[in-house]
Amino acid sequence: MKRTALLASFSLAALALSLSGCAKNADSKVLTIGLQAPISGQYAAEGQWARQSAETAASLINAKGGVEGMQIKIELADDAGNPKDSALAAQKLISKGVKLVVGSYGSGITIPAADLYDSKGVVSVGYGCTAVRLTMEKQRSNFFRTCGRDDTQSAFFAKVVEKLGAKRVAIMHDNSDYGKGVAEDAKKFLEPLVSAKKTEIIYYDAITPGNTDYTAAVQKLKTLKPDLWFYTSYYSEAGLLIKQARQAGLDCLFVGSNAVPNPEFVKIAGNAAVKGSLMLNEPMPQFLATPEATEFLDAYKKAYKEIPGSIWAVYAADGVNALVAAVKTAKSTDPAKVTTAMRALSGAKGITGELMFDDRGDRKNVPYQLYAYDDKGELSPYPLP
Amino acid sequence: MTTFLAQLLNGLTIGSFYALVALGYSMVFGVMKLINFAHGDLFTLGAYLGFSILVGSAGALTGLCGPWVGIALALVVAAIGVAAAGLVVENLAYRPVYRAGRLPLVVSALGISIVIQNAVMVIWGPRYQSFPAALVPQTAFGTGDFRITALQLFILVFSLILMAAVWFLIEKTSFGIAVRAAALDRETATLLGINYRTVVRFIFILGPGLGGIAGVMVGAHYGRISFTMGWVYALKAFTATILGGIGNIPGAMLGGLVLGVLENLFSYYVSDSWTDVFVTLVLIIVLVFRPTGLLGERRADKV
Numbered sequence: 001m002k003r004t005a006l007l008a009s010f011s012l013a014a015l016a017l018s019l020s021g022c023a024k025n026a027d028s029k030v031l032t033i034g035l036q037a038p039i040s041g042q043y044a045a046e047g048q049w050a051r052q053s054a055e056t057a058a059s060l061i062n063a064k065g066g067v068e069g070m071q072i073k074i075e076l077a078d079d080a081g082n083p084k085d086s087a088l089a090a091q092k093l094i095s096k097g098v099k100l101v102v103g104s105y106g107s108g109i110t111i112p113a114a115d116l117y118d119s120k121g122v123v124s125v126g127y128g129c130t131a132v133r134l135t136m137e138k139q140r141s142n143f144f145r146t147c148g149r150d151d152t153q154s155a156f157f158a159k160v161v162e163k164l165g166a167k168r169v170a171i172m173h174d175n176s177d178y179g180k181g182v183a184e185d186a187k188k189f190l191e192p193l194v195s196a197k198k199t200e201i202i203y204y205d206a207i208t209p210g211n212t213d214y215t216a217a218v219q220k221l222k223t224l225k226p227d228l229w230f231y232t233s234y235y236s237e238a239g240l241l242i243k244q245a246r247q248a249g250l251d252c253l254f255v256g257s258n259a260v261p262n263p264e265f266v267k268i269a270g271n272a273a274v275k276g277s278l279m280l281n282e283p284m285p286q287f288l289a290t291p292e293a294t295e296f297l298d299a300y301k302k303a304y305k306e307i308p309g310s311i312w313a314v315y316a317a318d319g320v321n322a323l324v325a326a327v328k329t330a331k332s333t334d335p336a337k338v339t340t341a342m343r344a345l346s347g348a349k350g351i352t353g354e355l356m357f358d359d360r361g362d363r364k365n366v367p368y369q370l371y372a373y374d375d376k377g378e379l380s381p382y383p384l385p
Numbered sequence: 386m387t388t389f390l391a392q393l394l395n396g397l398t399i400g401s402f403y404a405l406v407a408l409g410y411s412m413v414f415g416v417m418k419l420i421n422f423a424h425g426d427l428f429t430l431g432a433y434l435g436f437s438i439l440v441g442s443a444g445a446l447t448g449l450c451g452p453w454v455g456i457a458l459a460l461v462v463a464a465i466g467v468a469a470a471g472l473v474v475e476n477l478a479y480r481p482v483y484r485a486g487r488l489p490l491v492v493s494a495l496g497i498s499i500v501i502q503n504a505v506m507v508i509w510g511p512r513y514q515s516f517p518a519a520l521v522p523q524t525a526f527g528t529g530d531f532r533i534t535a536l537q538l539f540i541l542v543f544s545l546i547l548m549a550a551v552w553f554l555i556e557k558t559s560f561g562i563a564v565r566a567a568a569l570d571r572e573t574a575t576l577l578g579i580n581y582r583t584v585v586r587f588i589f590i591l592g593p594g595l596g597g598i599a600g601v602m603v604g605a606h607y608g609r610i611s612f613t614m615g616w617v618y619a620l621k622a623f624t625a626t627i628l629g630g631i632g633n634i635p636g637a638m639l640g641g642l643v644l645g646v647l648e649n650l651f652s653y654y655v656s657d658s659w660t661d662v663f664v665t666l667v668l669i670i671v672l673v674f675r676p677t678g679l680l681g682e683r684r685a686d687k688v
Contacts, residue, residue, distance in 0.1 A: 219653055220657075247534070264513055272518075
């Protein structure tokens with residue numbers, strides 16, 4: 001008898017909990033914008049910055065009266081930085097009736113979510129996913145991204161190699177969608193230099209992400225004596241790699257792709273190890289000069305005591321801004337109308353510049369720049385010779 | 386030749402981490418036929434406890450007496466803390482479920498693993514933490530290809546001493562005989578007067594304690610810790626346990642060292658991204674020829 005009572009109360013509790021998740025957003029005074037971000041897991045830092053940025057952007061808009069008479073509410077879904085949880089997070093947002101989503105960080109992680117959102121007609125705006133295949137592999141009807149695209153980055157890398165006169169280039173990635181994409185594009189863009197015998201790719205291989213010991217890979221690289229070591233994947237491994245490299249006595253120039261430079265990278269590796277390394281990135285938050293940027297960074301700093309550590313978080317805020325601008329233009333929150341408005345956006349000023357998207361959903365006019373770490377672990381622009 | 390030696394040495398260092406964690410798995414499985422899924426997370430807890438102690442009070446100590454004292458304190462506190470946690474885990478997650486059979490035990494183990502991992506995330510935050518370079522001994526010897534840090538040397542020597550001590554305890558003392566007897570046949574052991582509860586408590590103190598020590602050493606050696614770090618080590622340590630023969634304590638140590646060395650050599654001479662494939666292949670080949678592992682006893686089939 002006692003057992004059935006226990007079983008009954010458990011199932012009742014479970015039922016009650018599941019029903020509470022079903023409450024539809026029937027309140028027309030609130031516009032819910034979903035945010036999918038890696039709040040936990042290996043990219044937790046990026047996820048938290050993204051959440052804080054989106055909240056700041058939303059509160060700035062709400063303070064100005066909201067959009068179309070509605071106040072913005074950010075609905076968070078944690079994708080833990082891996083594709084499996086990403087699909088679950090997307091499902092969660094879809095089942096809550098959210099129609100406009102900003103997400104996510106990590107191209108390989110965004111792809112399953114973007115597919116799900118697209119199939120249900122939900123508009124999604126990626127903010128930290130720069131792999132070319134996200135928009136070029138197949139046409140997604142409702143996917144946009146406020147960040148740039150990796151072929152721009154790889155072309156810029158080839159220019160950097162040429163200008164710096166590096167003869168022996170090592171390219172290392174982690175087999176992720178993003179990392180491998182950048183590495184392959186880099187190899188492709190370096191081809192003219194290679195055939196002109198101006199440079200040579202002496203190492204092109206991957207490491208296994210998630211490990212902590214890369215001393216063997218670093219030793220192997222050391223025996224090949226590279227002039228320039230290009231690591232194209234995420235900051236979590238990059239920090240360990242450069243730390244172990246410097247400990248092993250590998251002192252060549254280290255160039256990181258756009259997922260490497262952020263305070264976590266410096267924290268893991270230590271100031272001494274990162275000194276002098278160069279980073280390829282879209283403009284970093286501390287160097288943004290638009291009035292919108294100043295307003296956003298001030299509000300963010302007031303709430304969270306520091307500015308976001310990476311540009312991807314700022315792109316998340318711009319994702320919110322882009323969606324709001326589209327809603328304003330379309331005078332509606334219907335996803336199909338918002339998508340049309342997004343494609344036609346013009347004159348919408350975002351934190352990172354003008355918000356314009358091409359017909360594949362990519363952001364237009366994203367510049368790439370070179371930054372260098374000094375001995376205090378701070379970044380500053382590095383002018384190319 | 387020096388590069389080979391350097392890789393071998395590094396492989397032994399990694400291997401000793403795997404061995405210390407594998408010991409925990411092997412002991413628990415040997416005596417209780419239970420795979421303690423929470424072991425990897427207890428290892429993580431050890432790393433975080435060491436981190437907190439180092440950054441907290443040991444920081445002051447280090448300023449006074451040098452980084453080695455700080456590390457020593459971190460090791461002691463982590464060992465005791467995680468051993469206590471291991472006992473709590475046993476009492477909370479396993480003891481109430483023994484009578485229900487093997488499957489509920491496995492589910493309970495997975496459950497407590499999730500609880501510990503998320504508890505660490507909630508307490509210390511989901512972002513990476515770093516053992517501050519100023520609080521970890523930094524001296525290094527050697528030049529060129531053969532470079533070894535004093536910390537690495539200490540880790541290697543200390544781990545080998547620990548493993549030798551455990552081996553001695555299990556093989557040469559009367560308490561060790563009790564543990565081995567309980568692992569062989571629980572009922573007969575209790576008939577002969579061995580207190581099964583005491584043996585269980587002992588393995589849940591020693592196993593997690595060693596895991597906690599390994600956690601601090603990993604944190605000090607690599608610098609970076611996160612609440613998910615236990616997963617990869619647990620997987621590798623589990624592979625090492627199977628390689629050496631599950632339930633066999635010297636086997637766990639051998640399996641760990643062999644795994645570490647193989648991984649490092651493959652990574653250097655072949656390719657880092659294929660290492661996991663090769664190592665798993667080696668495991669499969671070993672199991673084909675010796676199904677109970679490298680040191681596992683051949684069990685006669687009972688008719």
